[in-house]
Amino acid sequence: MDTRPTVTFPMPRSNPFDPPPGYTALQDQEPLTLARMTVGKRQDVWLVTRYEEARAILADTARFSSDSRDPGYPLVRAFSRMIRDDPPEHTHFRQMLTSEFLGRRITALQDDVQQLTDELLDDIAAREQPVDLVKALAMPLPSLVICRLLGVPYDEHEYLQQRTAAALSKESTSRQIDQAIDDLGDYLEKVVRAKMDAPTDDLLSRFVVGQVQSGQCRYEDAVDIARLLLVAGHVTTVNMIGLGILTLLQHPDQLDELRRDPALVGGAVDELLRYLSITGGVARVATEDVEVAGRLIRAGQGVLVLHSVANRDPREFPDPDRFDIHRDARRHLAFGHGAHLCIGMLLARMEMRVVLSTLLRRFPGLRPAVPADEIPFRHEMRIYGIHELPVLW
Template sequence: MPDTRVPAYPMKRGCPFDPPPELARIRAEDPVTRVRLWDGSHPWLITGYDDQRAVLRDRRFSADVRRPGYPHVTAASQARRRRSRSFISMDEPEHGRYRRMLTSTFMIKRVEALRPRIQKIVDELIDAMLAGTPPVDLVSAFALPVPSLVICELLGVPYADHDFFQRCSRTVISSRSTPEEAVAAGDELKEYLIRLLGRKADEPADDLLSRLLVEQAGTMTHSQIADMGMLLLIAGHETTANMIALGTLTLLQHPDQLDELREGDPGLVKSAVEELLRYLNIVHSGRRRVAIEDVEIGGRLIKAGEGVIVATDAGNRDENAFSDPDVLDIHRDARHHVAFGYGVHQCLGQPLARVELQVVYSTLYRRVPTLRLAVPLEEVRFKHDMLVYGVHELPVSW
């Protein structure tokens, strides 16, 4: 098909809280269709919920970024991921071997044991915020520090270095970074983690990086452990931080539901977390795969070597999976959403993210009942330029 007949991807949003409207049209008219990427390639875009789950659970679709035909998000992402590959960019059995090294850390029971500590972090940050003078930026004062402190304690990374690793993270996940900038930022962060691992090898502590050093001695190099640590560090704070800020902004636009949530019913809080994950979809550039065999999806033949993009933001708004999908309803049972992916590659850290969001959503609005946006909504800068969607700043008052 000529380029003029193939829509460019990603597409522009209309409402900042909704996926691009073009995705809904494609899902209704041609749910498995070609799109055009930055490099001129034409991978398949999967927009229907059932088709997405079919792709994500099918091992004939590879997550290996080194395979020809893999649809990279940007030139910078392509350069960085080819230079430093984490286990989420591997297939079985390699993926499973590395993932099992981390499974016990992120088990629901283990993560639930962290709830009191997460509660303490949240309360202390709210105390500090309330001791200041409004307005404040909720992102820098609260949304970013909460998951950063948690993942730092879990990994054994000094939180005192947060300005450094957050700067590197921003460069790595920015769609505006050049390949040289993204690679340099990734290398800088990896070298930092390798130096940290060297110190931990001499003096192991009670943290995940120390445990990996001990348990995988002789089987994993410091470089391989650093790759794993870099993934967990970046994903462990960027994703949850954006959900905290964007979720708060969304609830401020739905004051009736925010009032209900403020009452703190644990069941409603859990339901609200799942609904906001479904509704907001901070992963807005899709989950990427490449076919390693010919596979039929949604009546279309996807041939070996062809790229596939699973647009989970479109899947989470599929009316065949969710009634009134464009309506935020914190009473909805949305647990079957695909915000964390699906299949063997679904997000390893989802139990931790859920607990962090539950603590935040049950605490912030109760303790700051008059929380409000300090600027017009039109002045809020949304992260159209980042691989993880959210807001750059969120000025609030009370």
């Protein structure tokens, strides 16, 4: 029986596009490894590095809980009860939102996303080169889309991004994280209250009218859900767009293929999600003793499913460290798996498809303005990406 951890978590990257090599070494040895956390709660945690075991644990809501209030839960406070709750409570709230993220709703949004993308690229084309694509495109587009979807004023986006960054920084203390999450809740409480008094045509208004005023959920739940959607709806997509564009620029032959054949963009988006997987891990806590791949996880022990590492498992994705837009990467775990599968995955995929296809069409000479080793990566953030991407065309 395992009694002591053999490694520490987190580990440093050596290549900014790859997971830390220490995790890959663990994956080569065994599916699960007991580690000692050196950040956050500083407790022992099981690291899951192989695809099959990662997928199985994420699907097992009976024996692995998402409840961040449990002492064994390995990460700090969750943004929302949508993340924290287990079925059936989680299922209840998820069903309230499902219709907003169905394919037909996302298809209806695509014209708006295309218009916003065209406007941002018009502005870029008129600027003096080089231009920072993170500031000019990757940051504003998802922010504009989620603000429009939720009915949140975009003129407050700088404050919201600053509070979100504080909540997601590895350098923030637990108190600072709690304060940032509370600040977002205080702001959104005012927004939700305004929707209750004067609903408009947006997701939050429909939720307030359909769920809160009908007694299906509490007012506080609407604020909680708004906070989750606001944060999750733009932070991950911002970083995937920036890092995804940089990845394509590092593979010019495949970039040229995408320019010649836009039909390849959908597959390229899934491969980028598999290859990059910008969120480090998904936390769970065992609710009973569970044996996984010959290892005994005790009730109350925390688990971190390292899906960025599982997405590089050669047992599921041959030659996994090779970026290949022709690979069938649809079974990647970048959006999670099981009951907590990201509800906004269709929206994120659509935004990335629109941005990449339009950018490559309008800027055929797009190229980095600085060497890759001068790009500032977001090593200090829990959501990985890049701070800047200066380009020429």
